[in-house]
Amino acid sequence: MSASTREYVRKPAGLPTGGEFAEHAKAGSGLALVNYADELTDDDDPWLQAADEDEPQGGKDPVAELVQLSEDITLATQPTPSIMVRGGMSPQEREREREEAHARADEINAARRRLEAEYGTVEQAVVHAGHRVAHRAEELAGITAEEVGAAAQQRLEEAESAYNELKEKHSALRAEAEEMYGAERDELTRQVRQLDYGDRAEVERLKNARFAVERKIADHSRPAFDALIEAQTRLGLLRNGQDDQVRADLRRLSDGYLAALGEVRELGGQMVWHEKSAKKAREAFDEATAIFPADWVAASNDRIGGNREARGLLGVRTVADQAPVAKMSSRRAHYVDGRTHKTKKRMPRETVTVGFGDEDMQAYGRSSSPYTEYRELTAEERERHQVFAGDRALMRTQYEVYRGPYSHKTNPDGTPAGRGWEEWTDPANPQRKVWRRMKHRMQEVSSEFAPEITTNRQVPLVEGRSDTFAVSAHELSHRFEYSVPGLTQLEAQFLRRRTTDPETGEPEPYRPLWPGSRERVQADNFITAYTGKTYDGEAYEVLSTGVDSLFGGRNGGMVGTAGEKADPDMRAFILGVMATAGRRPRS
Amino acid sequence: MDENPSDKTVTVEIDGLTASWNGREFTGDTELVEAAKRAVELRETVEVFGRIPIDTTSVDPYGALAALSAYRPGRVFVTQAPEELTDWLELVFEANDCQAREPAGA
Numbered sequence: 001m002s003a004s005t006r007e008y009v010r011k012p013a014g015l016p017t018g019g020e021f022a023e024h025a026k027a028g029s030g031l032a033l034v035n036y037a038d039e040l041t042d043d044d045d046p047w048l049q050a051a052d053e054d055e056p057q058g059g060k061d062p063v064a065e066l067v068q069l070s071e072d073i074t075l076a077t078q079p080t081p082s083i084m085v086r087g088g089m090s091p092q093e094r095e096r097e098r099e100e101a102h103a104r105a106d107e108i109n110a111a112r113r114r115l116e117a118e119y120g121t122v123e124q125a126v127v128h129a130g131h132r133v134a135h136r137a138e139e140l141a142g143i144t145a146e147e148v149g150a151a152a153q154q155r156l157e158e159a160e161s162a163y164n165e166l167k168e169k170h171s172a173l174r175a176e177a178e179e180m181y182g183a184e185r186d187e188l189t190r191q192v193r194q195l196d197y198g199d200r201a202e203v204e205r206l207k208n209a210r211f212a213v214e215r216k217i218a219d220h221s222r223p224a225f226d227a228l229i230e231a232q233t234r235l236g237l238l239r240n241g242q243d244d245q246v247r248a249d250l251r252r253l254s255d256g257y258l259a260a261l262g263e264v265r266e267l268g269g270q271m272v273w274h275e276k277s278a279k280k281a282r283e284a285f286d287e288a289t290a291i292f293p294a295d296w297v298a299a300s301n302d303r304i305g306g307n308r309e310a311r312g313l314l315g316v317r318t319v320a321d322q323a324p325v326a327k328m329s330s331r332r333a334h335y336v337d338g339r340t341h342k343t344k345k346r347m348p349r350e351t352v353t354v355g356f357g358d359e360d361m362q363a364y365g366r367s368s369s370p371y372t373e374y375r376e377l378t379a380e381e382r383e384r385h386q387v388f389a390g391d392r393a394l395m396r397t398q399y400e401v402y403r404g405p406y407s408h409k410t411n412p413d414g415t416p417a418g419r420g421w422e423e424w425t426d427p428a429n430p431q432r433k434v435w436r437r438m439k440h441r442m443q444e445v446s447s448e449f450a451p452e453i454t455t456n457r458q459v460p461l462v463e464g465r466s467d468t469f470a471v472s473a474h475e476l477s478h479r480f481e482y483s484v485p486g487l488t489q490l491e492a493q494f495l496r497r498r499t500t501d502p503e504t505g506e507p508e509p510y511r512p513l514w515p516g517s518r519e520r521v522q523a524d525n526f527i528t529a530y531t532g533k534t535y536d537g538e539a540y541e542v543l544s545t546g547v548d549s550l551f552g553g554r555n556g557g558m559v560g561t562a563g564e565k566a567d568p569d570m571r572a573f574i575l576g577v578m579a580t581a582g583r584r585p586r587s
Numbered sequence: 588m589d590e591n592p593s594d595k596t597v598t599v600e601i602d603g604l605t606a607s608w609n610g611r612e613f614t615g616d617t618e619l620v621e622a623a624k625r626a627v628e629l630r631e632t633v634e635v636f637g638r639i640p641i642d643t644t645s646v647d648p649y650g651a652l653a654a655l656s657a658y659r660p661g662r663v664f665v666t667q668a669p670e671e672l673t674d675w676l677e678l679v680f681e682a683n684d685c686q687a688r689e690p691a692g693a
Contacts, residue, residue: 310688338687513676515673527661530638535683564659
């Protein structure tokens with residue numbers, strides 16, 4: 001059996017020493033660990049064991065093999081080069097351009113052919129790589145996905161059973177108490193109803209007596225009731241994946257994935273954010289960035305400053321690509337690869353006027369109305385508003401006038417409450433005084449076209465992760481789809497394989513999540529049907545839901561916690577993509 | 588006058604199983620109905636479509652959808668729902684999770 005077709009056994013090959021891997025030095029994932037490599041011998045190294053099993057002749061470094069596979073995958077998912085003949089090129093230059101494009105195309109095709117020959121498809125090569133990473137990750141974590149899933153399922157079943165037993169016990173005790181005290185309570189109830197309500201003391205006495213009986217009934221089953229509530233809480237936590245043990249196990253697996261990926265390629269890095277990004281959002285995304293390949297982060301950063309097309313009301317124009325604007329949001333989190341961001345500022349409500357206020361300005365040097373004020377335009381304002389030299393124009397500022405406690409909040413001393421009020425004196429009649437304040441409006445002062453990425457908070461399902469981690473990782477995946485060549489191509493291939501009937505070749509039809517919905521998916525047997533959603537072939541939900549599952553614990557961590565099913569095929573695809581795709585040439 | 592309960596009917600399908608909420612109670616395939624009842628009993632919050640957390644109840648269509656999804660929240664398809672529920676879902680999903688550029692007029 002060749003290495004490509006070999007089914008990997010997930011059981012750890014004898015290295016239940018997890019924990020130290022949570023501090024893998026190469027992971028670059030914000031984990032603080034000792035370098036376990038110092039403590040292990042070759043005999044303990046599952047990479048070597050896996051290699052020995054795969055390659056009887058031995059001798060090949062499995063990490064180096066994966067790196068080679070990664071380079072082929074990266075190459076095979078590059079777009080076929082096009083020949084750009086520019087004006088002013090000499091025939092020799094054209095020829096060189098053509099030759100280079102052909103050579104590049106040959107290289108890409110050769111990589112595709114190599115992968116197809118060995119694995120069937122490029123996507124299957126990725127899945128193969130992912131299985132190896134998963135295998136190694138479990139070795140490093142000292143726990144397997146199957147173990148995590150099975151243990152969670154067992155605890156869930158035990159909790160169900162304990163809850164059902166306690167529920168029955170509580171019901172039995174309630175029934176017993178009813179038998180013991182029910183008649184007494186009913187009699188007291190009957191007496192209260194029949195009583196003349198004029199006799200308040202007797203009513204009070206009977207009510208207290210009935211209350212005491214009801215209390216005896218409740219006390220009879222109280223320990224069982226308290227235990228039932230505890231069991232109910234425990235069951236709820238297990239069903240929602242919020243059980244402490246599940247969260248700890250998913251952290252071990254997650255750290256194992258990062259440690260294994262960290263052996264194949266560098267992870268993490270610093271995303272460049274737009275200056276308008278919110279600090280909390282930047283921090284949230286920076287935490288999640290640590291799980292992604294450094295090459296992807298670099299690809300995202302390298303886009304900035306390049307040219308891109310922006311579509312507006314006036315058609316398509318070329319603009320400089322900007323860094324993403326990161327935001328916190330209470331609404332649905334999202335990534336938009338390009339949108340107009342307007343900056344608005346609170347400005348005085350001013351308008352340029354011609355023919356108004358001249359008389360007042362001549363008579364008093366200011367307005368005779370408390371609702372307006374006039375001033376001369378500055379040279380810059382004259383130019384901006386295209387006021388020709390010699391034309392008489394004034395800037396009119398609008399004011400709000402205090403009209404008493406019925407229209408405005410008022411301080412105890414009779415002055416208007418709030419900021420910005422000034423006492424105005426009528427220039428024509430100094431006895432007349434009013435309170436007024438300047439009116440303002442939000443005015444657009446600048447606008448630019450930039451990507452937008454938002455995140456929000458959800459209950460964390462992996463120990464030690466923040467409440468924004470899973471959503472941030474999900475949305476960052478979308479950012480990388482638009483920044484890393486080849487990612488969406490692999491997602492498309494994976495989705496096609498999973499949603500195509502192997503016998504008929506027919507694709508699974510898209511289906512709306514609810515009647516009339518625009519949210520249409522190919523559900524396959526994904527843990528969440530949402531994984532099968534596509535965005536006109538430009539982006540997918542495969543990587544994003546995969547990443548938020550494996551590293552954020554959603555969808556049962558894809559390993560079968562929280563009563564969900566496991567999806568080892570998708571897990572391998574996600575880990576394979578993270579291990580191999582978008583690799584950049586090393587100098 | 589009482590509102591006709593059938594106007595509020597929510598029906599879902601999960602992996603070939605179906606169940607409904609008729610304004611008062613859950614009916615349909617046992618697995619889904621049992622899971623729905625249990626979710627309400629445990630006052631669970633269910634992530635409908637694996638995306639939107641909703642508190643389960645049996646007194647309004649939103650909570651009922653959450654309860655009906657409890658069997659496998661990520662696999663649910665709504666096949667019948669009152670307009671107020673579908674309008675609300677449209678609102679929740681108004682902003683696309685991912686898109687190349689903002690929609691015209693945004």
